[in-house]
Amino acid sequence: MNKQTLIDADFKHIWHPCTQMKDHETLPIIPIKSGKGVYLKDFDDNSYIDGVSSWWVNLFGHAHPYINQKIKEQLDTLEHVIFAGFTHEPIIRLSERLCAITPAGLEKCFYADNGSSAIEVALKMSFQYHKNRGEKRPFFVSLSNSYHGETIGALSVGDVDLYKEIYEEILLPTFQAPVPKDMSEEAAREAALGLEAIFKEKGSVISAFILEPLVQCAGYMHMYHPLYITLARKLCDQYNIHLIADEIAVGFGRTGKMFACEHAGVSPDFMTLSKGLTGGYLPLSVVLTTQKIYDVFYCDYGEFKAFLHSHSYTGNPLACSAANATLDLFENEAVLEKNQEKIACMASKLEQFKALPNVKSVRQTGMIAAVELQQYPVDFRVNLKIFTYALKKGVLLRPLSHVVYFMPPYVITCNEIETMMDVAYEAIVSLNRL
Numbered sequence: 001m002n003k004q005t006l007i008d009a010d011f012k013h014i015w016h017p018c019t020q021m022k023d024h025e026t027l028p029i030i031p032i033k034s035g036k037g038v039y040l041k042d043f044d045d046n047s048y049i050d051g052v053s054s055w056w057v058n059l060f061g062h063a064h065p066y067i068n069q070k071i072k073e074q075l076d077t078l079e080h081v082i083f084a085g086f087t088h089e090p091i092i093r094l095s096e097r098l099c100a101i102t103p104a105g106l107e108k109c110f111y112a113d114n115g116s117s118a119i120e121v122a123l124k125m126s127f128q129y130h131k132n133r134g135e136k137r138p139f140f141v142s143l144s145n146s147y148h149g150e151t152i153g154a155l156s157v158g159d160v161d162l163y164k165e166i167y168e169e170i171l172l173p174t175f176q177a178p179v180p181k182d183m184s185e186e187a188a189r190e191a192a193l194g195l196e197a198i199f200k201e202k203g204s205v206i207s208a209f210i211l212e213p214l215v216q217c218a219g220y221m222h223m224y225h226p227l228y229i230t231l232a233r234k235l236c237d238q239y240n241i242h243l244i245a246d247e248i249a250v251g252f253g254r255t256g257k258m259f260a261c262e263h264a265g266v267s268p269d270f271m272t273l274s275k276g277l278t279g280g281y282l283p284l285s286v287v288l289t290t291q292k293i294y295d296v297f298y299c300d301y302g303e304f305k306a307f308l309h310s311h312s313y314t315g316n317p318l319a320c321s322a323a324n325a326t327l328d329l330f331e332n333e334a335v336l337e338k339n340q341e342k343i344a345c346m347a348s349k350l351e352q353f354k355a356l357p358n359v360k361s362v363r364q365t366g367m368i369a370a371v372e373l374q375q376y377p378v379d380f381r382v383n384l385k386i387f388t389y390a391l392k393k394g395v396l397l398r399p400l401s402h403v404v405y406f407m408p409p410y411v412i413t414c415n416e417i418e419t420m421m422d423v424a425y426e427a428i429v430s431l432n433r434l
């Protein structure tokens with residue numbers, strides 16, 4: 001099929017995620033032919049630096065030879081098997097490794113196949129833990145401006161109006177504690193007081209508090225100090241409320257350490273992982289939890305305390321082989337150490353944005369950098385303008401409203417970081433000329 005046939009057939013049959021499909025009447029969708037390293041290539045042989053790691057999943061670039069090889073080996077061995085009553089080697093290896101590298105105390109892995117489903121699992125498990133022990137705690141607390149996915153439970157604990165507002169009537173009632181307003185310790189302390197106030201008033205009916213440690217990615221790349229996680233952990237302990245760390249976006253090195261909770265030295269009761277887990281190859285997610293929580297579900301059959309939750313593709317062996325290959329790369333290639341240089345490159349390029357009159361602020365946590373622009377009217381469509389400009393210059397950026405951000409694959413070089421951020425700079429400058 002040629003490019004135009006693909007575009008037409010796509011428009012005829014496909015409903016794309018998070019998209020007003022009418023936009024594609026005037027802005028045709030871009031069929032991608034191939035990917036290699038940090039680049040995606042279209043049907044006109046244009047290459048684009050994937051500045052958003054294809055929705056934050058792609059850690060080691062596209063078509064990584066080692067991950068490719070490991071998936072191919074697995075493909076000839078076992079592509080899938082029902083995961084109730086059966087198991088397989090890739091998932092056992094993966095689980096041992098995840099338990100070894102995540103914060104202390106996380107010893108049990110429950111798998112699903114996307115981030116939102118992992119959130120559903122963590123919420124349900126937390127609720128059922130209390131119920132199995134004879135307590136009814138039907139509420140959850142999350143942070144203002146949070147995002148945890150778009151299934152009903154995950155959306156209920158989210159707080160980004162754009163995704164949530166329309167469904168309000170069918171969502172679970174939840175409480176939102178204030179997110180620290182900036183990256184200072186003072187803001188962390190102040191926000192913790194807000195959390196404490198909710199716990200004081202409602203603590204006995206709350207199952208869990210869920211947060212995105214350090215960076216609220218879909219919440220316009222809002223960032224806060226690790227002290228907040230430490231304080232939240234203490235409050236959760238005090239009120240016997242579970243702490244769920246949603247590391248779906250920030251896990252696997254994004255914040256500079258393997259897991260964002262490490263910045264605070266905190267072990268959550270549940271940790272959710274997905275996205276980078278398979279290096280961006282295949283859908284897989286996991287909820288890690290403690291022996292203490294697991295034990296509350298462990299009993300004779302007739303007591304009905306088991307966690308009766310399942311997904312057909314749970315623990316898919318191909319996805320697990322991609323995840324094991326991803327962890328091999330972290331182990332064998334000193335990725336976190338090498339990323340330090342890239343983090344520094346991003347930091348120095350970020351400086352230039354501060355002088356622009358339409359830039360409100362810039363921020364960075366590890367391999368995530370963001371430039372917040374002044375607010376533009378909705379119909380100005382600032383994100384679309386930046387996206388279109390950058391694409392013409394060979395860079396894939398997908399600003400969140402007025403926040404232009406960079407979350408590239410770790411195989412990016414400092415030269416490519418410069419190109420990516422220079423193009424964003426030009427795009428932002430170009431807004432002043434419109």
Ligand SMILES: Cc1ncc(COP(=O)(O)O)c(C=O)c1O
Nearest residue numbers: 114115116147148149212248249
């Ligand atoms: C922090 C966080 N949690 C959960 C999700 C949902 O993951 P998925 O899109 O795989 O359902 C996302 C997705 O962006 C996320 O950023």
